[in-house]
Amino acid sequence: MKARYLTTAAAAALALAGLATAANAAGKWDGGDDLATSPLECGMGPAAPAAPMKYDGGQPTNAADKAGKEIVVVDVPKLIGIGYFNATAKGIQDAAKDIGNVKAKTDGPTEAKIDEQIKFIDNYITSGVDGILFAANDPVAIAPVLKKALSKGIHVVGYDANSTPDAREWFVNQSPFNGIAKSMVDAMAKETGEDGSFAIVTSTFTTPNQARWIAEMQAYAAKCHPKLNWLETVEAQEDNNLSFNQATTLINKHGDKLKGIFGMTSVATPASAEAVTKAGQCGKVAVVGLATPNAMKPYVHSDCVKSVVLWNPIDLGYAATYVMRAAVDGKLKPGDTSVDAGKLGKLNVINGSEILLGAPYIFDKANIDKFDF
Amino acid sequence: MSAIPVPRLALPRAGIFRRFASQEALLALAVIGLAIAVGFVNPRFLAYRNLADILLGNAYIAIAAIGMSMVIISGNIDISVGALIGVLATVSGSLAVAGAPTLVAWIVPVVLGVLVMAAQGAVVAYLRIPAIVVTLGMMSILKGGLISVTGGKWITDLPQGFHLADLNLLGVPMPVAIMVVATALAALWMRYSASGRAIYATGGNAEAARLCGVNPQRTVVMVFALHGFFAGIATLVYATQLRVIQSTTPPGLELTVITAAVVGGVSILGGVGTVVGATLAAILIAEITSALVFVNISPYWTDSLRGGLILATVIADIVRRRRRASRGRRI
Numbered sequence: 001m002k003a004r005y006l007t008t009a010a011a012a013a014l015a016l017a018g019l020a021t022a023a024n025a026a027g028k029w030d031g032g033d034d035l036a037t038s039p040l041e042c043g044m045g046p047a048a049p050a051a052p053m054k055y056d057g058g059q060p061t062n063a064a065d066k067a068g069k070e071i072v073v074v075d076v077p078k079l080i081g082i083g084y085f086n087a088t089a090k091g092i093q094d095a096a097k098d099i100g101n102v103k104a105k106t107d108g109p110t111e112a113k114i115d116e117q118i119k120f121i122d123n124y125i126t127s128g129v130d131g132i133l134f135a136a137n138d139p140v141a142i143a144p145v146l147k148k149a150l151s152k153g154i155h156v157v158g159y160d161a162n163s164t165p166d167a168r169e170w171f172v173n174q175s176p177f178n179g180i181a182k183s184m185v186d187a188m189a190k191e192t193g194e195d196g197s198f199a200i201v202t203s204t205f206t207t208p209n210q211a212r213w214i215a216e217m218q219a220y221a222a223k224c225h226p227k228l229n230w231l232e233t234v235e236a237q238e239d240n241n242l243s244f245n246q247a248t249t250l251i252n253k254h255g256d257k258l259k260g261i262f263g264m265t266s267v268a269t270p271a272s273a274e275a276v277t278k279a280g281q282c283g284k285v286a287v288v289g290l291a292t293p294n295a296m297k298p299y300v301h302s303d304c305v306k307s308v309v310l311w312n313p314i315d316l317g318y319a320a321t322y323v324m325r326a327a328v329d330g331k332l333k334p335g336d337t338s339v340d341a342g343k344l345g346k347l348n349v350i351n352g353s354e355i356l357l358g359a360p361y362i363f364d365k366a367n368i369d370k371f372d373f
Numbered sequence: 374m375s376a377i378p379v380p381r382l383a384l385p386r387a388g389i390f391r392r393f394a395s396q397e398a399l400l401a402l403a404v405i406g407l408a409i410a411v412g413f414v415n416p417r418f419l420a421y422r423n424l425a426d427i428l429l430g431n432a433y434i435a436i437a438a439i440g441m442s443m444v445i446i447s448g449n450i451d452i453s454v455g456a457l458i459g460v461l462a463t464v465s466g467s468l469a470v471a472g473a474p475t476l477v478a479w480i481v482p483v484v485l486g487v488l489v490m491a492a493q494g495a496v497v498a499y500l501r502i503p504a505i506v507v508t509l510g511m512m513s514i515l516k517g518g519l520i521s522v523t524g525g526k527w528i529t530d531l532p533q534g535f536h537l538a539d540l541n542l543l544g545v546p547m548p549v550a551i552m553v554v555a556t557a558l559a560a561l562w563m564r565y566s567a568s569g570r571a572i573y574a575t576g577g578n579a580e581a582a583r584l585c586g587v588n589p590q591r592t593v594v595m596v597f598a599l600h601g602f603f604a605g606i607a608t609l610v611y612a613t614q615l616r617v618i619q620s621t622t623p624p625g626l627e628l629t630v631i632t633a634a635v636v637g638g639v640s641i642l643g644g645v646g647t648v649v650g651a652t653l654a655a656i657l658i659a660e661i662t663s664a665l666v667f668v669n670i671s672p673y674w675t676d677s678l679r680g681g682l683i684l685a686t687v688i689a690d691i692v693r694r695r696r697r698a699s700r701g702r703r704i
Contacts, residue, residue: 030671082526111521205673234666235675240619241611245430245659249666252423253415267619274615279422294529295617 030233031205031264032215039216040182042224055334057353058146058166063153064130067329068101071130073321075106076120078137078161079113083294083373084313085135088160091317092133098318098342099325104133114138118145125149131324133317134168135160143167155327159320160313165353169327172320172347173354174311177209181216182224183360184288187307188260189225191286196259197229198286199250201243201268204235210264213290217262231258236268243271251279263289269308273299293363293371300368312361313373319344323355396638396646396686400653404660411664418667425546429538430614431659432548433458434626437607438633438651439559440490440600445634446563447596448576448643449497449504451490452627454604456515459622461486461605462612463519466528469535478535482612483605487598494597498590516622523620531616538614548610555606556652563648572596577644632679633658636686645690658682 028034075092077085089106096102107124109116114137121132122145132149136142139162146156146167159172188198202210214233221228231254236243247261247268261276263269269289273296276285282304291308299305322341326332332339338346339355350356363371412419437454444451461482469478493511497504542550563569571592574582579589612618637654639646658679665675 079525112525232666232669237624238619238621239624240615240617241430241433241623244615245426245662246666248426248430249423249663252420252426253417253667255417270617271615292527295527297529298616 029200029214029218029230031200031202031211031235032218033208033211035212035215037216037219038178039220039223040178053350053352055352056165057169057171057334058150058156059169059334060150060153060155063155063328066130070101070103071325071328073102073104073131073133073324074124074129075104075133075317075320076108076117076124077106077135078108078117079111080106080108081110083371084292085373087313087371087373088135088317088320091314091319092321094314095318095321095325095342099321102321102325104321112137114141118142121145121149125152125154129154131155131157131328133320133324134158134163136163137161139163155324157320157324157327159316162354169353170323170332171354172316172323172357173350174313174316174357175360176350176356177212177216178220179356179358180213180290180309180360181220183309183362184213184262184290185217185221185225185228187288187309187362188262188286189221189228191288191306192228192259194225195227195229196286197231197254197257198260198262199231199254199258200233200262200264201236201247201250201272202233202264203238203268205233213264236265236271238265238267240267240271243268244275247272247275248279251275251281251285256284258285260286260288263287263291265289266291266295270295270299273305277302277304292373293368294373296363297368300363300365303365306364308363308368309360310363311357313371315344315361316357318342319347319355319357323347396650397653400637400650400657404653404657407657407660407664411667414668418664423663425549427659427663428549428552428656429546431655432552433607433611433614434629434633434659435552435652435655436555436610437604437626437630438637438655439555439648440603441630442634442637442639442646442648442651443559443563443572443596444504444600445631445639445641446576446643446646447572447593448579449593449596450631450641451493451504451508451597451600452631453493453508453511453515454600454630455624455626455628456512456519456622457486457489457601457604458608458611458626459619460515460519461608462618463523463528463620465608465612466531466535466618469532470528470530475532475534479537479609482608483602486601486605486608488601490601490604491594491598494594494600497597498593512627519620519622525620527620528618529616531613531618536613537609548614551606551610552652555603556648559603559648568592568595573644575643629658630655632683636682638686638690640690640694641687 075089077088079085092104096104108120117137124132125148132154136158143164146163149156156168157170158168160174162171192198200214234246234250236246250261251258261272263272269291273287276282276287287305288307290310296305296308319341323332323339326339337349341347348356408419441451441454464485465478465482468481493507496502496507538548540547563572571587574585574587575589575592582589633655634651635641637650639651661678662675
C-alpha cells in the first residue's frame with residue numbers, strides 16, 4: 001500500500017512537471033484573441049484617424065425641420081435607478097442646459113429588460129417626441145421599435161450599448177478597444193516603471209471584450225512600452241472570491257518580481273486590489289484595471305490603487321445629447337467626420353456612424369468621489 | 374438503533390493499512406503529496422503565506438460542503454446552495470449597510486438559510502418530489518430574484534465591523550477556525566449521535582431505517598435545515614472576505630461544493646461518506662486551483678482535472694463497494 005502511494009505521488013509530480021513545460025511557449029499573451037489589432041500612437045498624441053467607412057446608420061423619414069427650435073428628447077436607458085445611468089442622465093441634463101433649446105427627460109424600465117424597454121420607447125413614439133436617446137438591452141431586439149421611430153420622423157441616437165446600425169442615426173461609442181488598451185498600459189508603465197513585470201486577471205480566455213482588450217494591450221505595449229514584461233494571465237470567471245484567490249496566488253507565486261496586476265473586469269479589479277491589500281503589498285504591486293468607482297473607492301482612498309480606467313458616463317450622456325441636437329439641426333450628416341460636443345470639443349466619427357467619446361477616463365483620488373455607480 | 378448499518382466502522386479485521394486506505398487518508402495524502410510535488414517545481418508554493426491563503430480563500434466551500442455531504446448521504450442532492458449563498462450574502466450586506474447591528478447582519482442570513490432549506494427538505498420529504506427537481510426550481514427562483522431585486526447593483530461601503538472573515542480566533546484566522554470547528558463538530562455528531570446515524574440509515578435504505586424506528590421524512594427535513602445552517606455560516610465567511618458583494622450568485626459554486634462532497638468520499642448513492650472527507654476534498658480542490666497557476670498549467674485544464682477527480686472517486690467508490698460485496702459483506 002505504502003509503495004503504491006509513493007508511486008502515485010511520484011507519477012503526479014512527473015505529470016505536473018511535464019504539463020508545466022508544455023505551457024507558456026507561445027509569444028501571445030494568454031487571454032488575447034487573434035484578431036487584427038490597431039494600437040494607438042504612443043504618448044499623448046492625437047488618435048490616428050481611422051480608415052473612413054461608409055455611413056451605415058438609418059435616417060428618419062420626413063422629420064420635421066426643427067433646426068434651431070426647441071426639441072423634446074426622451075432618454076430610455078437599459079434601466080433607471082442605478083448609479084451608472086443616473087450619471088448618463090445627469091450628463092444629458094447638463095448638455096440640455098448648455099445647449100439651451102433641448103428639453104430632455106430620462107425614463108425607462110427599473111430592470112434591464114428588453115421587452116420593458118421596447119414598451120417605453122413605443123409609448124414615447126405614440127405620445128410624440130422629437131428625439132429618442134437609448135442604451136439598448138439587446139442590439140437586435142430593440143431594432144424594430146427604433147426603426148418605427150425613424151419611420152415616424154423621430155431622430156434616434158444611441159449611447160453605451162448599440163443597436164444594429166441601421167436602426168439609429170448615430171451611436172456614441174465610449175470605449176474603442178485600442179483606447180482602453182492604451183490607457184491601461186500607459187498607467188501600468190507609469191506605476192511599475194518601463195521594465196516592470198505584471199500579470200493579468202481576466203474572466204475567461206474566450207470572453208470577447210476581454211480577449212479584444214488583452215490583444216490590443218499587447219500590441220500597444222509592444223509598440224510603446226516594449227520592456228514591460230508580461231508574466232501570465234489567469235482566469236477568474238466573473239467571480240469575486242475566485243478573482244481574489246487567483247490574484248493572491250499570483251502575488252505568492254511571483255513574490256518581488258510581480259510589480260503590477262491588470263484587472264480586466266469590474267469584478268477582477270477590486271478583488272485584485274483586495275488581494276494586494278491583504279498581502280500587505282500596497283505600493284509594491286500596482287493594480288490597474290477596468291472597474292466602477294464605488295467598488296474601488298476604498299482602495300483609491302487608501303492609496304493602494306492609483307488608476308481606475310473606465311469612461312466617464314456623465315460625458316457619455318453629454319455627448320449623446322450634443323449629437324442629437326446636431327443631427328436635428330443638420331449639422332451632423334452622413335459622411336461628416338466630426339461633430340461639435342460643447343465642453344468636450346470636437347468628437348470624431350468612426351466606424352461609419354459612431355461618434356468616439358474620446359480617451360477613457362481615469363478615476364483617481366481627486367475625482368472618484370464625484371461618481372456614484 | 375444498533376441495527377442501523379454502520380459502514381466503515383464495521384471492519385473488524387481492519388489492519389492499520391486498511392483503516393488508512395479510507396477516502397479521508399487518501400485525500401490527506403493527496404493534499405500533502407500535491408504540495409510536495411508542486412514544491413519541487415516552485416518552492417514558493419510551500420511558503421506558509423501561500424498555504425494559509427489557500428485555506429483562507431476557500432474555507433467557505435469546505436463549510437458549505439459539510440451540509441452538502443449530509444444531504445447527499447441522506448440520499449438527496451441540492452443544487453440551489455450556490456444561489457442561496459449569493460442571496461444570503463446580499464441580505465447580510467444590505468442589513469449591514471442599512472445600519473443594522475453587526476450581529477443581526479450575521480444571524481439573519483443563517484436563520485434564513487435554515488428556513489429556505491428546511492422548506493425545500495419538507496417538499497422533498499413529504500411531497501416526495503425528487504430533490505434535484507425541487508432544488509433546481511429554487512436555484513432559478515433565487516438567481517432570478519436576486520438580479521431583479523438588486524437591479525444588478527453591488528453592495529459597497531460595508532461597515533468595518535461587518536468583516537467577520539478578517540477576525541482571528543486564538544490567533545487562527547476566522548474562516549479557517551470556523552471550517553475546522555464546524556467540520557469536527559459535524560463529524561463527531563454524525564458518527565456518535567442517534568440523529569447523525571439516522572442520516573446514514575435514511576440514505577442507505579430508507580425502508581430499513583423506518584423499520585428501525587428512524588423517521589426518514591423528519592430526518593430529511595433536519596438534514597436540509599442543517600445544510601441551510603452551514604450554507605448560512607459559509608455565507609458569512611464568503612461575504613465578509615471582500616469589500617463588495619456581487620449581485621450575481623457565485624458562478625458554479627453549487628458544483629464546486631458537490632464536487633468537494635463527492636471527491637470527499639460521499640457516495641452519490643447515499644448512505645456513505647464523512648464530512649472530514651468533504652473538507653479535505655475542498656482543500657484539495659483549492660490546492661489544485663492554486664497549483665495550476667504555480668506550475669503554469671493552462672487554466673483550460675482546470676475543469677478537466679476536476680472532472681477527472683470526480684470520475685476517479687466515483688469509480689473507486691463503486692469498485693470498493695463491489696469488492697466488499699464479493700467478500701460477502703453488506704454495506
